[in-house]
Amino acid sequence: MAARKLGVVMNGVTGRMGYRQHLVRSVLAIREQGGVALSDGTRVQLDPLLVGRSATKLREIAERHDLPRWTTDLDAALADADYPVYFDAQVTQVREKSLLKAMDAGRHVYAEKPSAESLAAALELARHARRAGVKNGVVHDKLYLPGLMKLKRLVDSGFFGRILSVRGEFGYWVFEGDWQPAQRPSWNYRAQDGGGIALDMFPHWNYVLENLFGRVRAVTARVATHIPQRWDEQGRRYEATADDAAYAIFELDDGVIAQINSSWAVRVNRDELVEFQVDGTEGSAVAGLHRCRAQHRTLTPKPVWDPDLAETLRFRDQWQEVPDNALIDNGFKVQWEQFVRHVVEDAPNPYDLLSGARGVQLAEAGLRSSREGRRVELTELTA
Numbered sequence: 001m002a003a004r005k006l007g008v009v010m011n012g013v014t015g016r017m018g019y020r021q022h023l024v025r026s027v028l029a030i031r032e033q034g035g036v037a038l039s040d041g042t043r044v045q046l047d048p049l050l051v052g053r054s055a056t057k058l059r060e061i062a063e064r065h066d067l068p069r070w071t072t073d074l075d076a077a078l079a080d081a082d083y084p085v086y087f088d089a090q091v092t093q094v095r096e097k098s099l100l101k102a103m104d105a106g107r108h109v110y111a112e113k114p115s116a117e118s119l120a121a122a123l124e125l126a127r128h129a130r131r132a133g134v135k136n137g138v139v140h141d142k143l144y145l146p147g148l149m150k151l152k153r154l155v156d157s158g159f160f161g162r163i164l165s166v167r168g169e170f171g172y173w174v175f176e177g178d179w180q181p182a183q184r185p186s187w188n189y190r191a192q193d194g195g196g197i198a199l200d201m202f203p204h205w206n207y208v209l210e211n212l213f214g215r216v217r218a219v220t221a222r223v224a225t226h227i228p229q230r231w232d233e234q235g236r237r238y239e240a241t242a243d244d245a246a247y248a249i250f251e252l253d254d255g256v257i258a259q260i261n262s263s264w265a266v267r268v269n270r271d272e273l274v275e276f277q278v279d280g281t282e283g284s285a286v287a288g289l290h291r292c293r294a295q296h297r298t299l300t301p302k303p304v305w306d307p308d309l310a311e312t313l314r315f316r317d318q319w320q321e322v323p324d325n326a327l328i329d330n331g332f333k334v335q336w337e338q339f340v341r342h343v344v345e346d347a348p349n350p351y352d353l354l355s356g357a358r359g360v361q362l363a364e365a366g367l368r369s370s371r372e373g374r375r376v377e378l379t380e381l382t383a
């Protein structure tokens with residue numbers, strides 16, 4: 001049986017995320033595999049309509065991937081009834097306006113995180129979606145990282161006993177852009193353009209923490225701009241006005257304490273660019289993007305503090321690898337499939353604009369905590 005078609009307006013496909021993760025690794029990969037499988041065994045094939053500001057770049061991408069439809073006219077794309085879904089991977093600052101426009105046109109909306117720059121705007125988006133009666137979703141790709149999926153498996157199995165704490169280290173050195181080009185867009189380092197590591201990463205930490213360990217109830221954070229000047233894509237020097245590091249303590253349900261350092265000004269001495277250590281009464285685990293290693297209570301060695309002796313124990317060798325036990329697909333693609341099922345057959349999708357708003361709430365609370373030098377409690381949000 002021929003697959004049904006679902007038209008998707010894709011805005012921001014000339015960007016880093018929009019092109020690589022959403023167009024190539026998700027939508028085109030889904031097309032390649034023959035569409036998204038539904039619960040009744042039929043399939044839905046995706047039909048992307050690319051939208052952006054530069055006709056030259058869009059034409060080039062469309063030709064490279066043999067895609068017939070692209071336009072620089074968002075209004076026209078949203079007026080086309082053959083495209084009931086709107087996806088947004090533009091820079092954060094312009095997302096809110098486009099999402100509102102898409103919802104007003106009756107489109108289901110799916111968006112990169114953060115859903116908006118402020119909690120007020122993010123919450124209004126969630127409320128607008130409810131009023132408009134459209135399906136909605138926000139990217140939460142980190143949940144599908146193989147390392148975090150294995151960690152979740154350990155959590156669900158009860159391996160940890162009572163979970164005590166979570167310690168996360170995220171970061172790497174982002175070059176300033178003078179003698180070596182920066183590996184991230186320059187807007188990330190300008191507050192006035194929607195940049196900052198707290199706004200970028202806290203939305204991720206929020207859904208990771210709440211899905212694995214429990215809701216975040218309070219935050220104490222200190223952000224910093226360690227590198228005050230950088231060089232942009234054109235080689236021009238600019239003032240870095242946004243935070244490039246955030247050191248935070250998150251208080252979760254059931255007394256779990258999570259402490260996560262996020263930094264673009266740190267050199268990596270870890271196995272992976274992000275790692276979380278979880279300690280529980282019955283066992284501990286360290287999970288990264290791909291790997292997850294665990295140590296059970298019964299296998300825990302007994303180190304003794306003695307500064308006079310050189311350490312002979314090889315602590316990292318005392319952990320056991322958690323096996324994949326499954327084929328783990330690209331997280332962005334998995335979430336696209338989940339969202340398509342949500343749109344087409346009403347399958348559940350807990351990662352909606354309200355969940356996205358909680359992520360923005362955490363970022364905003366972290367920045368306030370830093371500014372005011374105090375712990376900030378989070379209130380329950382409703383759409």
Ligand SMILES: NC(=O)c1ccc[n+]([C@@H]2O[C@H](COP(=O)([O-])OP(=O)(O)OC[C@H]3O[C@@H](n4cnc5c(N)ncnc54)[C@H](O)[C@@H]3O)[C@@H](O)[C@H]2O)c1
Nearest residue numbers: 012013014015016017018089090091092094112113114185
């Ligand atoms: N899920 C993740 O892991 C992840 C990772 C990085 C970025 N992001 C998010 O994805 C979004 C895009 O980030 P990126 O790193 O791809 O950025 P990018 O700068 O590479 O791409 C931004 C896109 O927005 C477009 N754009 C820029 N300014 C615009 C304007 N004024 N009006 C309309 N369009 C404009 C660009 O043409 C480009 O298509 C951001 O919201 C960011 O927070 C998510």
